[in-house]
Amino acid sequence: MPAISRPTSKDVAQEAGVSQSTVSLVLGGKWSGRVSPATARGVRDAAERLGYRPNQAARNLRLGTTRTVLLMVPTLSAPFFGPVYTGAARVAARHGFGVVVSTWPDDAQGPADSPFGSAEAIDGVLASSMAVDALGRFPGTPAVMLDSGPDVRPGAPVPTVDFGVADGMRAIAGHLAGLGHRRFGHVAAAVDQWTFHARAEALARTVAALPGGVLTRDTCAIDVTSAKDAALRLLSAPDPPTALVCDDDLIAAGAYKAARALGLDVPADLSVTGFDDVLLATALEPELTTVRLPAEELGARGMTALLDLLAGRRPAARVLPGELIARASTAPPRAATKGV
Amino acid sequence: MPAISRPTSKDVAQEAGVSQSTVSLVLGGKWSGRVSPATARGVRDAAERLGYRPNQAARNLRLGTTRTVLLMVPTLSAPFFGPVYTGAARVAARHGFGVVVSTWPDDAQGPADSPFGSAEAIDGVLASSMAVDALGRFPGTPAVMLDSGPDVRPGAPVPTVDFGVADGMRAIAGHLAGLGHRRFGHVAAAVDQWTFHARAEALARTVAALPGGVLTRDTCAIDVTSAKDAALRLLSAPDPPTALVCDDDLIAAGAYKAARALGLDVPADLSVTGFDDVLLATALEPELTTVRLPAEELGARGMTALLDLLAGRRPAARVLPGELIARASTAPPRAATKGV
DNA sequence: CCCGTCGCGTCATACGTACCACTTCCGGCG
DNA sequence: CGCCGGAAGTGGTACGTATGACGCGACGGG
Numbered sequence: 001m002p003a004i005s006r007p008t009s010k011d012v013a014q015e016a017g018v019s020q021s022t023v024s025l026v027l028g029g030k031w032s033g034r035v036s037p038a039t040a041r042g043v044r045d046a047a048e049r050l051g052y053r054p055n056q057a058a059r060n061l062r063l064g065t066t067r068t069v070l071l072m073v074p075t076l077s078a079p080f081f082g083p084v085y086t087g088a089a090r091v092a093a094r095h096g097f098g099v100v101v102s103t104w105p106d107d108a109q110g111p112a113d114s115p116f117g118s119a120e121a122i123d124g125v126l127a128s129s130m131a132v133d134a135l136g137r138f139p140g141t142p143a144v145m146l147d148s149g150p151d152v153r154p155g156a157p158v159p160t161v162d163f164g165v166a167d168g169m170r171a172i173a174g175h176l177a178g179l180g181h182r183r184f185g186h187v188a189a190a191v192d193q194w195t196f197h198a199r200a201e202a203l204a205r206t207v208a209a210l211p212g213g214v215l216t217r218d219t220c221a222i223d224v225t226s227a228k229d230a231a232l233r234l235l236s237a238p239d240p241p242t243a244l245v246c247d248d249d250l251i252a253a254g255a256y257k258a259a260r261a262l263g264l265d266v267p268a269d270l271s272v273t274g275f276d277d278v279l280l281a282t283a284l285e286p287e288l289t290t291v292r293l294p295a296e297e298l299g300a301r302g303m304t305a306l307l308d309l310l311a312g313r314r315p316a317a318r319v320l321p322g323e324l325i326a327r328a329s330t331a332p333p334r335a336a337t338k339g340v
Numbered sequence: 341m342p343a344i345s346r347p348t349s350k351d352v353a354q355e356a357g358v359s360q361s362t363v364s365l366v367l368g369g370k371w372s373g374r375v376s377p378a379t380a381r382g383v384r385d386a387a388e389r390l391g392y393r394p395n396q397a398a399r400n401l402r403l404g405t406t407r408t409v410l411l412m413v414p415t416l417s418a419p420f421f422g423p424v425y426t427g428a429a430r431v432a433a434r435h436g437f438g439v440v441v442s443t444w445p446d447d448a449q450g451p452a453d454s455p456f457g458s459a460e461a462i463d464g465v466l467a468s469s470m471a472v473d474a475l476g477r478f479p480g481t482p483a484v485m486l487d488s489g490p491d492v493r494p495g496a497p498v499p500t501v502d503f504g505v506a507d508g509m510r511a512i513a514g515h516l517a518g519l520g521h522r523r524f525g526h527v528a529a530a531v532d533q534w535t536f537h538a539r540a541e542a543l544a545r546t547v548a549a550l551p552g553g554v555l556t557r558d559t560c561a562i563d564v565t566s567a568k569d570a571a572l573r574l575l576s577a578p579d580p581p582t583a584l585v586c587d588d589d590l591i592a593a594g595a596y597k598a599a600r601a602l603g604l605d606v607p608a609d610l611s612v613t614g615f616d617d618v619l620l621a622t623a624l625e626p627e628l629t630t631v632r633l634p635a636e637e638l639g640a641r642g643m644t645a646l647l648d649l650l651a652g653r654r655p656a657a658r659v660l661p662g663e664l665i666a667r668a669s670t671a672p673p674r675a676a677t678k679g680v
Numbered sequence: 681c682c683c684g685t686c687g688c689g690t691c692a693t694a695c696g697t698a699c700c701a702c703t704t705c706c707g708g709c710g
Numbered sequence: 711c712g713c714c715g716g717a718a719g720t721g722g723t724a725c726g727t728a729t730g731a732c733g734c735g736a737c738g739g740g
């Protein structure tokens with residue numbers, strides 16, 4: 001299999017009857033006063049005729065830059081990170097940058113020294129907080145953290161783009177409190193990440209500030225069955241909560257299952273809320289009240305910050321507000337309804 | 341901002357007191373009888389001390405290969421393609437290859453007209469059928485198609501890895517027929533792709549071969565509300581179907597909503613089936629009977645085929661069987677139950 | 681008539697790596 | 711003693727591109 005070698009700029013030069021330098025000038029676009037329009041057209045035609053595509057490796061070597069950034073996320077199998085990629089890739093493409101994705105620790109196999117294969121020709125790194133530990137693999141590379149909280153790496157400050165999850169959680173709690181709920185159950189993700197700690201703390205503070213507010217709490221993995229079990233534990237306590245606040249839409253799906261298993265109707269007997277507003281939220285019955293986190297914009301903003309950093313500008317830290325989406329899974333508690 | 345230049349193999353050579361050639365030999369691993377163990381250790385130590393990382397661009401240029409393949413999918417925001425990536429990346433990493441993702445037509449921007457557009461340094465392309473049209477952007481590049489059907493590109497044969505969707509659909513129809521269903525409604529995706537054509541044809545043939553079998557059909561986009569509308573149309577016909585066969589799990593979620601809107605219980609009044617077995621299938625209530633398509637294995641097999649192709653081996657076409665997953669959304673029809 | 685200038689291009693080089701061809705050292709054998 | 715051969719390592723070059731430093735003819739002013 002003789003790998004057919006693609007035409008080089010030298011071939012184009014020969015075809016057009018000019019020198020390789022001229023080809024480079026013309027195709028590089030900076031020939032304003034150096035090449036006559038006629039010659040430029042000839043070069044373009046020759047390139048077209050031969051189907052010339054510049055060799056990226058040579059260009060990268062010459063320029064010392066790859067115009068490629070690495071997006072590090074824990075997984076693409078979860079519904080949340082696809083849109084993050086989409087937003088990041090859109091902004092990158094607009095600036096002529098490419099994006100390579102690395103999932104970590106999903107890719108924990110292969111040569112242990114580099115789970116990233118040959119993708120190390122990188123100008124910068126955009127890393128989700130869940131992949132923060134892998135940042136050390138790229139010392140000296142400009143980086144931006146996503147959703148990691150404001151206090152990551154106090155020694156070596158790294159720009160961050162975060163969600164306003166605390167505000168989002170306060171909005172949820174306020175919404176439920178406004179409906180008359182006082183007994184809250186928190187089905188929390190057992191994941192040691194800033195975003196979940198922030199959610200838990202915001203909920204706890206809001207409930208504590210509510211006259212008569214009571215909060216119970218249980219934890220689970222981010223999957224349906226584990227969430228169902230945790231919800232069952234909360235609901236089988238004496239004086240069970242009238243509203244389950246879930247850290248995540250998928251966890252809320254587990255809460256639905258728990259309610260169904262106990263013969264409770266959502267939302268008449270039990271209000272349930274999620275977080276993130278992934279596709280699932282509108283596929284469930286009833287549709288889920290949740291907080292929309294603009295994942296695509298997170299990727300876009302993060303990429304913008306990273307490109308700023310690469311251009312020598314200092315990016316501003318940025319917080320993207322979450323938005324309460326009130327759907328059909330929340331309603332006044334039975335007791336309150338009776339009370340009125 | 342003086343971009344701090346990383347150490348090169350020349351720096352390592354100086355540090356170790358040897359020539360650059362020797363550094364290359366040692367770090368390249370092919371020094372079996374050419375370099376003394378003592379020298380090799382010295383080189384390794386020096387490299388470690390300086391934190392040397394080889395420059396990928398230079399290596400790519402020298403070797404004429406990038407050890408990187410492009411995965412082209414329509415989007416990462418849909419739940420199906422994340423696992424495809426995961427499987428592909430796992431196999432690639434095991435062989436020292438990296439994967440870059442391109443979503444298309446999601447990324448429909450960029451200076452595509454210029455030959456200096458964002459041309460990627462790529463050894464091969466792994467393309468989902470939904471992105472088949474973009475293959476033309478990489479002429480002469482080895483490629484493997486995923487889920488495109490056996491007859492794509494008759495002129496220039498391209499290896500393919502497909503799902504056995506026809507068998508999967510026959511399994512669904514057989515399962516429903518075995519429960520006693522005779523009146524089927526097909527909520528079909530209005531997408532012009534082989535996989536959906538194959539599903540429709542397999543279902544039509546199976547129902548036609550069933551004594552007393554009746555099939556009605558309506559189409560929708562792949563989203564919940566559009567699917568709900570299509571399902572409502574099918575269910576509001578005279579003599580409505582007792583089972584809705586959906587092209588996709590998300591469409592099945594729409595069918596659930598239609599059933600609920602009409603006051604029908606799933607599965608007592610209406611059986612519903614999906615396709616793909618994405619995360620959603622077990623989050624719904626009742627859990628969805630569907631066909632599991634091993635998406636991760638599709639990516640893995642496709643990558644294996646592509647690496648074979650790159651190595652000069654001729655990959656065998658491969659079909660991955662779908663597996664019927666009978667859950668709680670299917671049951672005998674009311675009429676049949678009464679009949680017994 | 682000569683020299684500066686300008687428009688149009690070309691020469692040469694460097695980026696960092698891998699690898700072929702070559703040299704040097706040195707012990708052993710005829 | 712001379713020669714051979716293997717071990718150990720080095721010199722040099724090429725990959726394809728971008729770009730600063732030049733060449734060169736023509737034109738025009740002094």
